[in-house]
Structures are given as C-alpha cells and as structure tokens.
Amino acid sequence: MEYPGNLFVVAAPSGAGKSSLVKSLLELDSHLVVSISHTTRPPRGQEHDGREYWFVSEPEFRAMTERGDFFEWAEVHGNLYGTSRAAIESRMAAGEDVILEIDWQGALQIKQLFPHAVLIFILPPSFEELLQRLHRRGEDGADVIETRMANARLEVAQARHFDFVIINALFETALFDLKAIVHAQRLKYAAQRRSRRAVFDALNLS
Ligand SMILES: Nc1ncnc2c1ncn2[C@@H]1O[C@H](COP(=O)(O)OP(=O)(O)OP(=O)(O)O)[C@@H](O)[C@H]1O
Numbered sequence: 001m002e003y004p005g006n007l008f009v010v011a012a013p014s015g016a017g018k019s020s021l022v023k024s025l026l027e028l029d030s031h032l033v034v035s036i037s038h039t040t041r042p043p044r045g046q047e048h049d050g051r052e053y054w055f056v057s058e059p060e061f062r063a064m065t066e067r068g069d070f071f072e073w074a075e076v077h078g079n080l081y082g083t084s085r086a087a088i089e090s091r092m093a094a095g096e097d098v099i100l101e102i103d104w105q106g107a108l109q110i111k112q113l114f115p116h117a118v119l120i121f122i123l124p125p126s127f128e129e130l131l132q133r134l135h136r137r138g139e140d141g142a143d144v145i146e147t148r149m150a151n152a153r154l155e156v157a158q159a160r161h162f163d164f165v166i167i168n169a170l171f172e173t174a175l176f177d178l179k180a181i182v183h184a185q186r187l188k189y190a191a192q193r194r195s196r197r198a199v200f201d202a203l204n205l206s
C-alpha cells in the first residue's frame with residue numbers, strides 16, 4: 001500500500017525511552033501525528049483511555065483481529081497490542097506524517113504492508129541503565145520488570161532489521177538524531193515526488 005504521507009515506526013525495549021522521545025518530538029513537530037494503539041494491558045497510574053492507549057478487554061481485541069480492524073498486532077510482554085486501521089488510515093490518506101510507537105514484531109508487519117515506512121530502533125546505552133530506567137519510572141512491579149528485561153535481550157537482536165538505530169544515552173542527543181531522521185526522510189520523499197513530476201513534465205504527461 002502506498003500513501004502520500006511519511007510513515008515512521010519507532011520500536012525499543014521497554015524503558016529505553018521511546019515514548020519520552022516521541023512525546024518530545026511531537027511537541028517540536030506539528031506536522032507529525034502519533035497513532036493511539038489498542039491494548040489489553042491495564043492502564044498505569046496516569047494513563048487515560050484514548051490518550052496513551054485504547055484499553056480494551058481480550059474478547060474485544062480478539063473480535064477486532066477477526067474483523068481485520070488492525071494493520072498489525074502482536075503479543076508483547078503477555079498483553080495484546082495493535083494499530084487499528086481507524087487510528088491512522090484517514091490521516092495517512094490525507095497526506096499527514098504518522099508515527100507509530102510499537103514493538104519490533106509490529107514494525108516488521110508494517111514494513112510488509114508499507115514498504116516506504118521508516119523503521120527506527122531505540123537502544124539504551126546498557127542493560128544496567130535499562131533496568132535503572134524501569135525502576136526509576138516506578139510504574140511496573142518487580143515481576144513485570146523482570147519479564148521486560150528478559151524480553152529486552154531478545155528484542156535488541158531485532159535492531160538489524162531496522163533502517164536506523166539510535167542510542168538513547170543522552171536524551172537531547174537522541175532527540176536530535178530522531179529529528180534528523182524525520183527531516184531527512186521528508187526531504188528525500190519530497191525530492192522523489194518532485195523528480196517523478198519532472199519526468200512526467202518532460203514527457204508531457206499529466
Ligand atoms: N536518555 C535518558 N536518560 C535517562 N532517563 C531517560 C532517558 N530517556 C528516557 N528516560 C526515562 O526512562 C524511563 C522510561 O522511558 P519511557 O517510558 O519513555 O520508555 P519506553 O521505551 O517508552 O518504555 P515502554 O515501552 O515500557 O513504554 C522514563 O522514566 C524516562 O523519563
């Protein structure tokens with residue numbers, strides 16, 4: 001499928017900082033919209049339905065998968081997560097630039113559907129720092145943190161399938177890298193569209 005806007009996909013092990021980076025990017029970039037995913041995970045302390053996620057029951061989620069409502073979905077850390085068509089289709093069709101914050105399994109599904117999607121993987125500087133960040137965030141119990149740390153070791157091996165890798169050691173540096181990727185992709189896409197136009201013009205086609 002091809003849409004007129006850019007599609008960015010950001011994945012990372014839990015706690016690497018992708019939500020923080022995407023949130024800061026959105027504050028600086030009014031041309032970018034983030035997709036709100038559906039999940040069966042219970043809300044954390046400050047989370048609201050329709051803001052961080054659409055929180056649904058497992059039967060509701062399964063019904064959506066059967067109806068084909070998702071562009072992609074996956075089981076992550078024991079919960080189900082998915083990007084609904086309703087969340088992004090109209091915005092992509094309108095030519096808006098969309099960013100998805102999803103896990104690596106979803107990212108690879110999106111690349112299959114939208115080959116022009118740009119996949120960005122965020123790495124923490126070390127596993128020790130990742131563990132510290134999960135503890136400092138203070139949102140998850142010890143068992144959840146243990147699961148996420150175990151999964152992190154498998155997830156980082158997937159970075160090789162991504163177009164770009166950013167190491168989120170110093171936050172401002174990682175944000176700069178993310179902005180640069182978005183900017184470069186916009187220029188590349190615009191240039192490609194202009195050259196297609198130029199070819200059409202030269203051939204006197206409309
Ligand atoms: N560069 C950084 N240095 C130190 N702390 C950071 C940095 N980036 C993010 N953090 C902190 O690390 C914690 C985890 O960040 P965040 O919630 O953005 O991670 P995440 O990758 O979105 O995790 P999840 O997938 O679980 O939602 C937060 O408390 C955040 O403030």
Ligand SMILES: Nc1nc2c(ncn2[C@@H]2O[C@H](COP(=O)(O)O)[C@@H](O)[C@H]2O)c(=O)[nH]1
Pocket residue numbers: 011012013014037038041072073074076077081082083101102103104105106107
């Ligand atoms: N495949 C998908 N993964 C998603 C989606 N939305 C979020 N996620 C990923 O799940 C984990 C855990 O998130 P958390 O909010 O419980 O910490 C993280 O890697 C998210 O990126 C989705 O729609 N599809």
